[in-house]
Amino acid sequence: MLSKLKTNIVWSGLFLLSYCNYAHKLFSRKFLYTFVIVIIFSGAAHAETEKNYNQSTIQDFQLHGFIALGLIDVDGSDFVNDEEGLSPDLTELGLNTSYQLTDTVRLAGQVVYLNGGNRYAKGFRVDYALLDWAAYTDESWQANIYLGRFKNNHWLYSSSRVVPFARPSIILPQSVYFDGFRDIAVGSDGAYIKVSHSNDKLGNFDFSLSYGKSPISDKQTEILLGDSAFGKTIQDYELHGSVYWQPTFSQWRFGLSLLNSDFHYNQNQDFDVFYNAEFDFQFYTMNAMYEGEYWEFSGEIYQQRFVTDGFYVPGFHKDSTGQGFYGQTRYKVTPNLTLLAKYEYFYLDKNDKDGKKLQETTGVPYYFGFNNDVTLGLAYGVSSNMEVRAEHHWVEGGGRLTPVVVPDPQKNSSEKWTMWAIQFMYWF
Amino acid sequence: MIKHLYLSILLIIACFMPAQLSAIEIIANLKVPDNSLSQSQLRRIYTMRQLRWSDDSVITVFVLPRQHDLHNRFAKERLQIFPYQLNRIWNKLTYSGLGVAPIIIDSEKELIQAVINTPGSIGYIYEKTLASIQPTESDKEFDVKDDQQGNQGVVNVIKIED
Numbered sequence: 001m002l003s004k005l006k007t008n009i010v011w012s013g014l015f016l017l018s019y020c021n022y023a024h025k026l027f028s029r030k031f032l033y034t035f036v037i038v039i040i041f042s043g044a045a046h047a048e049t050e051k052n053y054n055q056s057t058i059q060d061f062q063l064h065g066f067i068a069l070g071l072i073d074v075d076g077s078d079f080v081n082d083e084e085g086l087s088p089d090l091t092e093l094g095l096n097t098s099y100q101l102t103d104t105v106r107l108a109g110q111v112v113y114l115n116g117g118n119r120y121a122k123g124f125r126v127d128y129a130l131l132d133w134a135a136y137t138d139e140s141w142q143a144n145i146y147l148g149r150f151k152n153n154h155w156l157y158s159s160s161r162v163v164p165f166a167r168p169s170i171i172l173p174q175s176v177y178f179d180g181f182r183d184i185a186v187g188s189d190g191a192y193i194k195v196s197h198s199n200d201k202l203g204n205f206d207f208s209l210s211y212g213k214s215p216i217s218d219k220q221t222e223i224l225l226g227d228s229a230f231g232k233t234i235q236d237y238e239l240h241g242s243v244y245w246q247p248t249f250s251q252w253r254f255g256l257s258l259l260n261s262d263f264h265y266n267q268n269q270d271f272d273v274f275y276n277a278e279f280d281f282q283f284y285t286m287n288a289m290y291e292g293e294y295w296e297f298s299g300e301i302y303q304q305r306f307v308t309d310g311f312y313v314p315g316f317h318k319d320s321t322g323q324g325f326y327g328q329t330r331y332k333v334t335p336n337l338t339l340l341a342k343y344e345y346f347y348l349d350k351n352d353k354d355g356k357k358l359q360e361t362t363g364v365p366y367y368f369g370f371n372n373d374v375t376l377g378l379a380y381g382v383s384s385n386m387e388v389r390a391e392h393h394w395v396e397g398g399g400r401l402t403p404v405v406v407p408d409p410q411k412n413s414s415e416k417w418t419m420w421a422i423q424f425m426y427w428f
Numbered sequence: 429m430i431k432h433l434y435l436s437i438l439l440i441i442a443c444f445m446p447a448q449l450s451a452i453e454i455i456a457n458l459k460v461p462d463n464s465l466s467q468s469q470l471r472r473i474y475t476m477r478q479l480r481w482s483d484d485s486v487i488t489v490f491v492l493p494r495q496h497d498l499h500n501r502f503a504k505e506r507l508q509i510f511p512y513q514l515n516r517i518w519n520k521l522t523y524s525g526l527g528v529a530p531i532i533i534d535s536e537k538e539l540i541q542a543v544i545n546t547p548g549s550i551g552y553i554y555e556k557t558l559a560s561i562q563p564t565e566s567d568k569e570f571d572v573k574d575d576q577q578g579n580q581g582v583v584n585v586i587k588i589e590d
């Protein structure tokens with residue numbers, strides 16, 4: 001059985017190598033929207049034409065979605081809006097579908113609408129649109145190959161960060177789940193292989209490997225680099241791998257992920273403040289999660305390396321390593337009421353943890369060199385598919401405020417800032 | 429003396445215990461080839477890590493809603509997993525495109541009907557409900573000579589081995 005699995009994977013790998021070279025040309029925005037709409041309508045039509053009530057139709061075609069609306073108020077930074085007042089910019093809508101074409105091939109797609117103020121670009125986007133091929137399956141092994149736009153499934157909450165009720169808090173730990181980097185980190189266009197193994201003695205293992213790239217919009221470039229960057233940012237590739245292990249009948253789960261990605265910036269030939277540049281980004285995480293009857297603990301430790309060549313002036317070179325961690329706990333007071341507490345600690349340069357060198361060399365205030373956050377929150381389940389959440393953040397530092405490359409100390413003039421949010425969510 | 433004290437304590441505890449709960453049975457469609465599963469296999473099926481029966485046919489998994497008492501008992505007693513953990517696994521599959529989650533059926537009655545109608549399906553019901561729809565083992569033995577075809581029942585009862 002194992003040799004068959006290996007043969008399948010090798011064969012698939014050869015196909016994927018050639019496919020990945022052309023993937024980015026295939027996945028235009030229009031193509032992805034069409035893909036999702038076609039699945040929805042073909043599945044609905046198929047269900048409609050079934051004259052007799054048949055459960056297998058329900059299994060073949062599934063439609064799910066979510067609506068989340070809320071209020072958010074930030075005091076002391078432009079994290080959500082420039083005015084710092086109470087804002088309704090906490091809207092997240094999603095609709096997804098899955099259609100089983102054959103026993104081994106499935107189509108799936110999700111469209112989301114997001115409005116998070118300054119956190120990310122407002123509007124509709126195709127969250128994922130993929131073909132899932134169950135290349136191998138038996139009692140203890142599963143190997144799936146996903147082609148198209150797939151979700152980042154490598155970090156603890158990366159695949160569920162877009163789904164309000166599936167993530168642990170309204171605002172996730174920004175050092176790993178940085179909203180300014182959301183559209184690049186949330187997934188890729190390319191190929192993703194997942195191999196799962198279930199072993200009665202050793203437990204469950206999940207191995208994932210993905211290769212692809214994300215389109216970077218002008219708005220995303222502005223969020224990251226500021227409004228004086230008139231050129232284009234392009235992701236060359238992203239190679240991402242992870243391993244998860246859950247011991248047999250254990251409440252614990254452990255994970256490890258590695259990411260390597262290259263970007264480049266093409267300066268605007270007519271006018272630009274910045275120059276052609278190459279960026280190399282590496283990101284490593286280790287995580288653990290405990291799920292008890294009343295208590296939940298989770299945490300991630302991570303390190304990032306960011307190498308810049310060019311950009312500020314031709315020949316410029318900078319190699320910085322950032323590190324951090326977060327730990328959080330959730331406690332179920334009643335089956336419907338859950339409390340949350342989280343602590344997060346992060347700095348952009350391990351040789352400049354307090355940001356003093358940053359201030360001395362660039363004039364950017366020291367507090368843009370780190371980001372610490374203490375969060376308290378609660379979630380109340382109104383019914384099986386309705387929930388209300390509220391949380392308060394006490395933040396130190398501007399290390400995760402946008403724009404990242406050229407921080408704005410005028411809008412973010414204080415080291416300490418606070419934020420609270422309340423969000424109502426419904427899903428089906 | 430100690431023995432009496434022990435018995436008294438047991439009696440007091442028994443007085444505060446709720447009425448005996450009905451056991452939970454695992455049922456499958458009659459065409460499903462497997463008659464028994466290990467507890468690990470059952471857990472793999474409900475966490476969507478085993479998708480095929482032993483004859484390679486596709487497993488269709490049915491569940492009751494999140495707040496249904498039978499669902500919560502099934503998760504804790506038969507799968508040894510907390511219901512919220514199952515939700516998390518299923519939500520991840522559904523909303524990230526990675527896979528398909530079990531199909532939620534509103535009531536126990538509809539779940540039985542779904543299992544009867546869907547080849548390859550699996551579900552769970554109370555033992556007392558099963559007794560009302562299916563002949564028991566003793567009924568089968570008694571009637572075996574009279575009618576071998578008609579006593580197979582409407583669903584396949586899966587034995588779970590520890």
